[in-house]
Amino acid sequence: MIELNDFSIGYGKRALLKDVSATIGSGSLTALIGRNGSGKSTLLRAIAGLNGSFDGIISIDGHDLRSMRPQRLATTVALVTTERTRVANLHCEDVVAMGRAPYTNWIGRMQEIDRQIVSHALSAVGMSDYARRTMDSMSDGECQRIMIARALAQTTPVILLDEPTSFLDLPNRYDLCRLLHRLAHEEGKCILFSTHELDIALKLSDSIALIDPPALHCLPTEKMIGSNMIPRLFGIEIGMG
């Protein structure tokens, strides 16, 4: 569970979010939506501990983010970014194994349990056959899945994803969101992903976190649809089939 208390963050001199208080629950999939430049990535990076220049408190499962050591943080929050990861000679399996880094010793020695978690994570994203492929030989969408498998292997209660659907075609977007939904419900994880795909967000996520600068509204999807906030912010009507 992610809790924001009197949380404010800006980009340069511009305030993106101001005095926000919100709770993003466990065991559910939450979509983070908002216009371009409204601070979706900035918020995700702050929760992941990559951007410490915010005011207020972020706490995860009751623990203040600022008081967590890097290793502790890595066993609490996993992040999937939009960064390119097509490294030559880097095997998919090894990327997923990196997710075990917070649990392995100084040289990264894998135990039997770590290997099981890695192969489980690979099969969860449907990439078991790609284990020995190298990252530079795969499509963007395939790389994205491997990065998600890596986040799963990190076995954290919280998973954050920054626009995970951006490189995928339509069927794969739905597949991925269903996968995230299933993981959130079956494993009780708190999964927060930013996206521009309003239809997918509204159909498949349990809650919607909407950034309407400088406010953040976090509501169950049904209530969000009823609230008229989305049409107002995006200037569109939502047709729910």
Next chain:
Amino acid sequence: MSRHSILFIILTLTTIGLFCLDLSVGAVNIAPGDVWKALTGGDCPPVTAKIVINIRLVKAVVALMAGGALSVSGLQMQTLFRNPLAGPYVLGISSGASLGVALFILGSPLLGLSAVFSSIGIAGAAWIGAAAVLTLIAAVGHRIKDIMVILILGMMFSSGVGAIVQILQYLSREESLKAFVIWTMGSLGDVTSGQLMILIPAVVAGLILAVVTIKPLNLLLLGEEYARTMGLNLRRTRSLLFLSTTLLAGTVTAYCGPIGFIGLAMPHVARMAMSDSDHRVLLPATMLTGASVLLLCDIISKLFTLPINAITALLGIPIVIWVVLRTKS
């Protein structure tokens, strides 16, 4: 047996073979049997023993150390900066060390100090120079994410150092000038056994630090942000890597002069041979490749009496061109 194990055996045997060959090649013809006797303290002329132990053995050990050290430093920089063209020479780390040495060799007579060519002074000056450049690159790199900018700055810095060194040369006395010019040509043979006493521990310390940073280097393959979300302490890792590279590239530059291309090219040879990017494999492979190639360069330089820098450049340039073409495609 796995592909990796076979390759490691081949690499180790090649390194040992080239080391032995390096001992038996030189200006004076010495039969391999006599070389063996000289090394083991057997019955051979005292002159032969002196040549083998004081000249050839020292030089071969220097080649072994310098090759391994420069290559590992190159591997660290390529992973840390996520750039295939990074290396101690390209990033200006060798230049920083050169500036330190230039100030020491050329500057101390100017200030009226006696030209103390003490081993520790040269090493210290090189370490300070190398560390200063790394700090500068890190400071700039923290603000500017674009690696091309960092590489261009590295090149600019090298040119700037070149200019400062020229001014120093213009102002300095003839004897210190000559010592410095010879140093810039790069040589594995000018290392005294006293300097070896500093070179070996410094390089070994640098290599131990490199081993300690194997896991952080693996995480850095995905970039600093991903590495941090997987528990990497970035500040600590950077400090360890900089300290390691300063010891490795700084010390070698201090005693052998600026040797180009080894640090840049050898990690690529190791990656290609191993077809892996795991630093648990790459680090030893890069070290062995670097050591054997510099031993080979030394053998060639002795056979044809050429400066070592010319040979490392001729061997390294095709590899660098290959890397650039492959990255672009």
